[in-house]
Amino acid sequence: YQAVTLSISDITSRKRIELSLIERERFWSEVVRSVPDLLYVHDMQNQQVLFSNHSLGLQLGYSVGELKAMAGDFWEQVLHPDDSDYYWRIRNLQKVVGDGLLLESVLRWRHRDGQWRWFSIREQALARDDRGRVSRLIGVAKDITEQIERNQSLRDSEQRYRLLAESISDVIVSTDDSLNLNYVSPSVEAMLGYDAEWVTTNGLQGLAANPQQLASLYQLLERIRDSLGERDRLECLREELPDQLFVFDCLRADGHKIPVELRLVLMWDENGRFGGILGVGRDISQQRRAEKDLRMAATVFEHSNAAILVTDPAGYIVQVNKAFSRVSGYSAGQVLDQLPGMLTADRQQAAHLQYILGQLNQRGSWEGEVWLKRKGGENFPAWVGITAVHDEEGDLVSYVCFFSDISERKASEQRIHRLAYHDALTHLPNRTLFQDRLHSALQHAERHDEWVVLMFLDLDRFKPINDSLGHAAGDRMLKDVAVRLSACVDGDDTVARMGGDEFTLLLQPRATREGALNRAIHVAEQILSSLARPFVLEGREFFVTASIGIALAPQDGNELSQLMKNADTAMYHAKERGKNNFQFYQADMNASALERLELESDLRHAQEQGQFVLYYQPQFSGDGCRLTGVEALLRWSHPIRGLVPPDEFIPVLEELGLVVQVGEWVLEEACRQLKAWHEEKIRIPKISVNLSARQFAEGDLTTRIAAILTRTEVPPACLEVELTESILMRDVDSAMQTLSELKHLGLCIAVDDFGTGYSSLNYLKQFPIDVLKIDRSFVDGLPDGEQDAQIARAIIAMAHSLNMMVIAEGVESHAQLDFLREHGCDEVQGYLLGRPMPARQLTAQFSGAALFILS
Template identity: 40%
Template sequence: MGQNLSAREIELSQMTVDQRLAALDINDIDITLLRLVHQKLVSNPQASFNIAGYTFPEFILSIKNQEYEATWLPLLWQIFHYDPESFLSALQILRKVAALEFDAVNPHTGLPVIDTAVANDLSQAPVAMLTLDRQGCAHFANPLFLRYFGSGDLAGIAGKTVEELILNEPLAATAKQLLQGAQLPHHLLVSLYDGSATRFFECHVACASWQDESVLLITMEDTTQRMSSPEELLRFRMALDSSIDAIYLIDREQMRFIDANETATKILAYSRAELLQLGPQDLKPDAGELERINKRFDEIIHSDAKTGMIETVHQRKDGSRLPVEVYLRAMMSEQRQILVAVVRDISSRLKAEADLRTSEDKFRGIFNQAAIGLAHLTLEGRWFQTNKKFSEIVGYSPLEMQNMSFQELTHPGDLQADEEMVRGLIAGHYPNYTKEKRYIHKDGHAVWVNITVSLVYDRNGKPVYAVSAIEDITNRKKIEWDLLHLANHDSLTGLPNRLLIQDRLSQAIAHAHRKGTQTGVILIDIDRFKNINDSLGHGIGDLIIVEIGRRLSFIMKGDNAVGRLGGDEFVVMLSDLASGDMLAATAQNILDALSQPMAIYEHEFFLTGSLGLSVYPKDGADSQTLLKNADTAMYRAKDAGGNNMQFYAHEMNARALARFTTEGGLRRSLERDEFVLHYQPQIDVLSGRVVGMEALLRWQPLDKPAVAPAEFIPIAEETGLIVPIGEWVLRAACRQTVLWQEQGFAPLRVAVNLSARQFKQKNIVELVNRVLEETGCRPEWLELEITESVVMEDPQSATDTLQELSDMGVHLSIDDFGTGYSSLSYLKRFPIDTLKIDQSFVRDISTDADDAAIARAVIALAHSMRLEVVAEGVETIEQLEYLRAQGCDLMQGYYFSRPLPPEDIEKFLIMNKSRSRTTPMPKMVSTR
């Protein structure tokens, strides 16, 4: 408690609170209010520490001390912020406690009386105060009132009425009615224009009396910033003045309307004052609706968006019922939960919806009973309404269709064109379109339809959705196809006829022209077919023609490139030819197919054919010219005795004949035992000893010159003959190395090249194992060479195959290393033993720095991976010395020996054995 109190104050402090208050003539009601004031003051965090620490008796005693007035006044205003009358009463009681005298009630006005001291306090308080004389004209105003309503000084308000001073109509009307004794709500939300902008205030209005004059007390809290900050509330305030919708505010806790606009009063037929005495429950919603409304209010209040909508019914003042749609927004205002409601009369809409449902029911009946398919689609292409007939066409129910788009039903071959048509329609390039297209039925088959599509627009001319009419034309299309097939196909074989072949050939030529490729034609005439017809009849002849058509189609894999020109003439067309060799290879396949025996009833026929070949663009720029020139070449083949092919161009013909001759000889070479193996020694660099041989294939046809490997190996690879030839090489090489061991030579490792086709054979491991067992060759005597390009085609599969071979004990090497595209990450995974440096890098190793660097790098790489290195094509001492200096392990090439037949190899081995004891690395055989 404070110090330096007088004796009287100490005496008073010794009195009980009740004795003190009794001495001041304070009644029980005022004591209760005082206790409330004390409780509020001491618990308010903004109170000074002196007041906050006082007990109630100390508080009563301290009221007289004037130094605390500056604290009481704003704190009292804060405590009774929402009730100016309570604030005024509390202030007067405090003054009474401080022993100031005043009258309780003005006998003329019946209003509470304000004494001079209180009036002086109010002049500085946050209350706008206006005094009025008996004529209701302004007499005095405090600074706050002048700030909001006056002209800046007292002279500016003298003699003016409340209506003249308070330009806000609702506030002026409320003040006037309160001055006249009305019991009205006196809590208003008003807007005032201060000369530069509109400001918003929450106003609490009360009345009192002072010196026989009426006093108007208005608390005004400037809420402009709070009102302007939330954009939604600002829009609401603007809507209150101009909205054609009914708008009212609901105090959620009290379930009372606290504000409403004029539209609300007109729609509900209540005055604004009447509405402010009501709440949503007073508008008599239907049974059970109030509970739903309360629940919906709480859902919106606790939601993240704070917004929502509810449909309900309002009862007007006259008892009529009005269906409404209420849009709600929840907000906090002055610690209260407020719901802003925008109410819309939906009676017209409900009637329109009912009429629309009736209309839709009629439409739906017509829509579903239509004899053609009808469908509505969104602009994105999704079905949202389909009829029964359309469901029958595509096999999907209307419900299933709602989850699908037209793209999902459209045949892939028609989809791109369909999407382009839709885009053009939406872009306004045409008002509608009709086309034939295919849908995919639910069971998977194609359905041909004729479809007409148009758009439905809104009143602004903007497209809303699409309407389609769909007619099933599958049967009609089938008839058309049958007629078209008859017109374009041979009735006996079903193959394209001359008309269709010419059309397709023209398309192929146009395609080849664009891509810069070639197109080939093979015209086929069956040799001596007239004799069959004449001797056995046309029935047998027709069966032969059908079988020939079947064989030709099988060769061309059914790609519609085979046609029948008539009689015993057929034509084959090939597109995107890289060279004439591809055309010649196909022609050879045709000759082979024709030569196969043909059993018809009890007869067996061995047919041959004469084939004429022509190529675009060399032999003609159009289909007719190509066919004519192929026909010319075909007659040249007949003149040559039949059973052969002739190119229209002589130089191509010579090349094709040579290839044909080579391939034909290869097919018979194994049977005739025309292949031999030569062997090239592999020399150990350090010791000079022969440690291995590479087996090299040679072809020596009977009574003809030998054929170079470069000529026949590619043909063998292309035709697949390399597989049986390669097996022969493997077997012969293994048998030969066993023979050398039996003759007393030191064990030699023989290297055999595996071709790409051989290595890809699934049984290659089984084949190698079988050959080793049959020949008695030990696995470590065999080395298999595979080019790096072959193993890198499918590294994983190659790794598995190589591992199986390695597990058998077979030596593995990568041939021509450096010419392909090996990945080192795969190379280290392959179970290989040797890398062979390709002779292209060895050839200029002594003169080309790049080749030398490559060879050096390969040797270093191999040794880092613990692999043996073999250099191929060593022909000079300079090459040998360089490779030896780099640590190369083995060499082979003409410097040491050409590839030799087995009997010469035996002499070489004997000579090498005697020389290796004296001088390592001799030049064994002249390279010249």
């Protein structure tokens, strides 16, 4: 070294400056770091981010290293594609602009998690090149995503509420915080006929039909207006007036008034400041009408003369009116939560109730006449209407039932009907009703191939009595005649007064011409006999007779007018024959009638003259080898006619009322004969006697039979009584009682003609029956008739299962006997084994050894 030059300079000042700069840089660096906004410096030449603060990475989710790595393509990675073109166009302009603000916009940047966030961007020039162009710029970004979303939510909410306000029928109105009307929903035009702009301009006072009705509304507005500048008073209003309701009449644009309900609420912002008034106006015309209808319905319900009850869908009563209690006798408390069945009369048929329910299900309502029952048990006719009530969805909510007592109306209708169809004097059917019944009878008879009897009756010698004693006495006689005529016929026959002293009779149809003829003869005889008794008028006896004409359909005409004309002709023929008689329209029937009269006359004397005799038909064991009993059969030994078959005279005995008397004679004679056989050592175990329906219905039948058994000294076990199925089924309860009495007496009970009637097997099981008798109609077809064979086998099996014996009647061939024996029939009778015969013949045939050995 030649020399070292040392220069020492005092750099304290410079160091102090450097330290100050370092300190200042550290300070501003910390300031930039702590600023919550995003700061960045962008190089315009190479389009790179030269600097970004900590907040940028923090808010976008990138680390410092990631930000450095993406410095060259930062904008390509974070800018939203829709904002990119706009941003770069602005950048190109930034190069040539002067000082001041270069960009202020709202852009979307992508977060590291892929979501887009909104940022408010503000960029300014930081440096320029030598040509004055911006070379660097500094940007400040602020995350406004939540603000954007809040604003969008607010806009969406406002849009929804606006759409709601515009779509509902109610009118929405609002004011600003100065109470100036600032919104009216478009629905005001549909309600009132004014558009929203007109209402906004003219206010509510332009709508009021009666401004006085708005006085309370104006008072509220005035109170609010006075409180606008005073927060304390507004707070009081907020507590006192959560909402207010006003009702007033609005005048529509077409001049009609409608009632409107306006509900107002005070609006407050989130800071508790008054924001205006919100109102909802509603047309309450329909509500007013509904309220009016409800008031009217309630008035009708409570004051109606008709009883009304309301039930729930299950049928339980939930409400009744006063008339219900008055008509039914039940108080409301006694029927609530009960079923209406307590009102149903016992006579009401279950099938009819099911029909009513069916109508309710199908049509929703039913109306008609039914019988109901009061609390005290009294039945009464009622007119009832029932309606099913449904809600808007069609679901059943209740049943409404009204009913009224129509007893008086029914009585009035019956009185009117009686006046229209019955004779005022005798109360018999008049000509109109009689012709209606005759017409119906002719139609029925034609359909069923039956015979109808029509009788015309005219009193003989009534006019002189009526003229001499006066009409009052004549009327009394006619009323007495009506009573006597009615007593000569059955309940289903018709006696009518045609006018004056003319009467007509319609007898119920008969299956055969002979049956109709016999019935007509019997009734005509009864009438003539009844009228033969004297009529007592004014303390004196008077006598009248009658001429009767009889016509039968179809032989004398199927037409009503023709039949009546022919009966009238026959009646005049009776008058020509000397009156006090009856004549048929057909001459041959008069001969039959004469023969019938003679038969009746002879029958009346047959018993006292000893013309009735008993024949006895033997009954055998099932193999036909052993005599087990006899059946007593009534015969009429007429001195001229000879032996009259029973089917010719027994029905006449029934009509003449002699069958009980003759039947008792048969019982006693049969028992007397059995006793005689026993005394002669003829071993006949039992005797069977048929009982008629009238005999069986006599109340003292058991007593009479017991007396006969005592008189004849016949053990009860030796007497068997035979009854038909129809007799037993006519009155089951009474038959059960009588059979029990006969069984208690010790008799054997048999059912005759079994299989031809309609007896229930249940009753058959309960009746104390010992023997079933197979009818001859089934035996006739044996053994070849498959159906008859099946019936016979079934009867035998059934009887044995019920511990009954079986006897078959009408056995006329060995093949029939073999079939019955093979299938276990207990006893048989018929022409093959023995015909009905007098007692002396049976005595000769079955005495001694012949009793057990038959050829």
